[in-house]
Amino acid sequence: MTRRPVLTISGLHVDYGTGPAAVHALRDINLTLHRGEILGLAGESGSGKSTLAYAVTRLLSPPGVITGGDVRYHPPQDGAGPVDILALTPRQLRAFRWQELSIVFQGSMNALNPVHTVHSQLTDVLAAHRPRMSVAQRTARAGELLALVGISRDRLGAFPHQLSGGMRQRVMIAMAMALEPEIVIMDEPTTALDVVMQRQILRKIAALREVLGFSVVFVTHDISLLIEFSDRVAIMYGGRIVEQASAADIYRDPHHPYSDGLLHSFPALHGPRRELTGIPGSPPHLAAMPSGCVFHPRCGRSFDPCDRHVPPLAAPEATPGRSVACWLHHAAPGLASGPASAPDATSTTRTA
Template sequence: MSGANRQPQGEPVLEIRDLNVNYGLGEEGVHAVRDVNLTLHRGEVLGLAGESGSGKSTLAYGMLRLLPPPGVITGGSVLYHPRDGEPVDLLTLSTSRLRGFRWSEIAIVFQGAMNSLNPVHTVATQLCDVIAAHEPRTTRSARVARAKDLLKLVGINSDRLGSYPHQLSGGMRQRVMIAMALALEPRVVVMDEPTTALDVVMQRQILAQLVELRERIGFSVLFITHDLSLLVEFSDRIAIMYGGRIVESAPAAELYRQSLHPYSDGLLHSFPALHGPRRELTGIPGSPPDLRAMPTGCPFHPRCPRAFEPCDDQMPALTPQGDRDREVACWLHSERSLRSEHRSRTELAE
């Protein structure tokens, strides 16, 4: 594993606290995101992984208030820490303030982004429109110059400004979308499975370039994907999501060396290693849970090879493991902690 350069944790730039998102209201509502807590630090690449349907994209769209109907936020807060001033809860901003806030402070590269460009407008027009919408006082020549700089930033020759999307390769269209996300120099970039439709070589070229841009410019990244192998290589920290909840959070290198949750371990053994000896691919039996009829207790227990008595009727809490930078929601480790605590108390009493 090559691994990203471990970034020291700075101050938080984005804090998601007890976020809950439903599709629909009342008894018919589907709980897609349940009590999620995540912190993104300055200059960090935070990976969010899980199978399709685990709630990753819903979390991203919910925190930015981009949920399509019938999605609704039912609780929690999303605190953004600006360069100056007090934290701002994105969920309480007015529509006009939120519109100005997007792209300038937090930008998003959507799933299937390479097909998001308007086919009847040139790259120059689309990049300049983003700048003009948020900085209307800039001149046309200044916007074009900025667009040229943005293309160079993502490794595309500026003579491609006059090209239409169909004249670009899939990788180039993807990089144009990343350039668009960086147009207003946001502090946070959310990337929702932006490389899914690209081949493996192009995926790694784009992600390596993204890490280089992060180190040069200093923005933070929330990178969402079902491909844990990508996150292991390019993330500083990884959070694993299952059934709408975070089940494990750890530094990327530590998660790769020793995952604590059986679901994380299953994901890690679902892809071949690019380096080192061959290993057996085992995968995860069964299917992700139906969010309309979640199992009791730990949502992973019907598929878990290590499930035991409390797993089927008691929900494990997300608890720290050793230090505040690693957490897991699993009775295997909660029970161990309880036994250790009981033993310590007994020794003190004696």
């Protein structure tokens, strides 16, 4: 059965600044989010994950600017054509946000207004997009939203500082669900929470997805969360996507050395013990990117073309259904034997 796309991103480029001094934060991003899918977006800090989330929702702050590509939303109605999000006018964009696409911001304490009650902030969304709803109907809907995320309705009168970190984050999720959008983008919603609360919120998101049928883009640096929670995972490094595959494939057989390094940075819950190796070095500065593959200065498996040629993000011949940007899995330019000439060209296989 062919899955229908709900969001397609094609050739997206984002810069900070203009002219020769511009910093290229995102380069040629291509992603498809399918209806009802949870797509995980992983990578170290500075890899471009949040920039991508804000570019898609057109919430980039100056000097951020989208310099190329397009982002299209595909409505569920039969016969309705795709919506070019980047071409929406301010008025159209105001109607589109929260109605079709919503976002759960990183840091719930900073995202919620500290001088307004939960009731005020939830009903404000409803008043802006459902002006015909009465005050009583908006209050009733706000109570339903809190109950949906496991918070008692009597907390509607509470201020953000009167709630725990996990409750504040769930209020943000409730706000994102207010108009039952088709897409919810979650920008590291569990970063500041303890591991117990992280799992509770993830289970709540998964349960809501089953009930409401929305699609999720889940942004985090913690790939272990994505392996457990996502249907598919896209790995970002240096403003590019370097690998896309199902969560199970990424876990069992990561093709890109960076993906493998991320997976070796957290302990396995099952199977034999293994040493945590991490990734040597630091992510590149976006204003001084290395030539060729951006990961090659930190890669223990780089070979001749890696420092000179940018690898394409494409499906390896032996493993269709996934894509990877690495010369270990594509015919390397200038080498007659291709990636077989590279040292240690095999991936590390895991047991689930």
